[in-house]
Amino acid sequence: MTTPSRIRCPKLSKRVMSADEAATLIPSGVNVGMSGFTGAGYPKAVPVALADHIRRQRADGENYRVSVWTGASTAPELDGALAEVDGIEMRLPYQSDPVCRQKINDGQMSYMDIHLSHVAQHVWSGFFGKLDIAVIEVAGITEDGRLIPSSSIGNNKTWIDQADRVILEVNYGQSAGLEGMHDVYYGTALPPRRKPIPITHPDERFGEKYLLCPPEKVIAVVETDAPDRNSKFADPDDNSRRIADHLLKFFQQEVEQKRLPKNLLPLQSGVGNIANAVMAGLNEGPFDNLSAYTEVLQDGMLAMLKSGKLATASATAFSLSPEANQDLADNIEFYKDRIVLRTQEISNHPEVIRRLGVIAMNGMIEADIYGNVNSTHVMGTRIMNGIGGSGDFARNGYLSVFMTPSTARNGAISTIVPMVSHVDHTEHDVQIVVTEQGLADLRGLPPRRRALEIIEKCAHPDFRPRLKDYFERACASGRGMHTPHLLEEALSWHCHFEQNGQM
Secondary structure (H helix, E strand, O other), X not given: OOOOOOEOOXXXXXXXXXXXXXXXXXXXXXXXXXXXXXXXXXXXXXXXXXHHHHHXXXXXXXXXXXXXXXXXXXXXXXXXXXXXXXXXXXXXXXXXXXXXXXXXXXXXXXXXXXXXXXXXXXXHHOOOOOOOEEEEEEEEEOXXXXXXXXXXXXXXXXXXXXXXXXEEXXXXXXXXXXXXXXXXXXXXXXXXXXXXXXXXXXXXXXXXXXXXXXXXXXXXXXXXXXXXXOOOOOOOOHHHHHHHHHHHHHHHHHHHOOOOOOOOOOEEEOOOHHHHHHHHHHHHXXXXXEEEEOOEEEHHHHHHHHHOOEEEEEEOEEEXXXXXXXXXXXXXXXXXXXXXXXXXXXXXXXXXXXXXXXXXEEEXXXXXXXXXXXXXXXXXXXXXXXXXXXXXXXXXXXXXXXXXXXXXXXXXXXXXXXXXXXXXXXXXXXXXXXXXXXXXXXXXXXXXXXXXXXXXXXXXXXXXXXXXXXXXXXHHOOOOOOOOOOOOOOOHHHHHHHHHOOO
């Protein structure tokens, strides 16, 4: 049986072409805004074809490169393919591709790591230069030319609005049932014309179900049939489960002390095994009628929606295993009543996060004894992925939680250190630090008491005596008793690792 066309607009159906043909419409030197957020909703064919086009042009002696702007991380078919041919001049605002990472750390690719809530405003203000072309995956096109978003929205609205030319990928591999799940707000403006965002609960809708694009902007439509990059996360290990247990006990105490309601507050959770362990714990825990206001929905939240523990969830993208993605497709009508996908300028909006009182839970690479957190750089200089949306939520949430195992590299690295080698979240934005060892509640504590709390509760026993010794000698040094440090030793743990392979 022939699959019905998802290009229902006659005018745009005349612009269907191959990915190879569409790629030739992207010249060297341009800024390209591409869809995609955590491996969901990214264009599957045009970036690969563009990489092949760049390879051919490179063989003819042309130094062919483009700058790539997205919502967040994408997939090997986009970041990986273009990085392999050295085709990316500048990448922003977030990436997680190993080839990109290597190019960035080798100085062969420029990278701008910024808060995800800032991207749309900066582009509208022209801080990054002109956006020339948008390449956007959609699940379909309506009769009147409106675009049905796919499994992520991210910055797609901004890319379409700002770009001179638009290339669409219509992906038949995305569920047609996604139509109606999205909420695209067209009321944002630059200062001084801003108005309040009209949302007081995660399930409220106040925008359009579709992306709007003048048909005359569309220079190509490419049909694809390919799944998102769906990576299955490993099952939670003992450390992840212990971190989740500490956090759930903390939530129970907060409810008992009437600092949280019985159904908590809207949840935000980063991506990964620890986040899924926390969601699994909440799914089995005593809290009911929960809600989520986050940027990414992964397996754990889908399971909570299915069980009824989670009543509603707002995000900008999915990040699902193959099994969860199939469950989403098989039960799309059930999930569509409970999930809202928004643009990332709304999903990560600081004022909305503050108003809703979001509980922000994010991972980190390391924290220091005073509560400064590094979530982006290994040993201070080598980028891992980027800050993503963690800063948007940590700075503005009702509670700001950072989580990690207490050691890395089989115990060679302590994730609790005297001084972080790179600061993404200052001590002013960090309230709760959790490792498998315990939970440090830093609220209301001055620096020296924060240090004792983190050392006693979160540091691994193998490193705790050295941290205590460092802190005590720093206090005795007479250099200042507000935030005592030994400057000649503060980063010595990192230096020792670089020289000897262990801290």
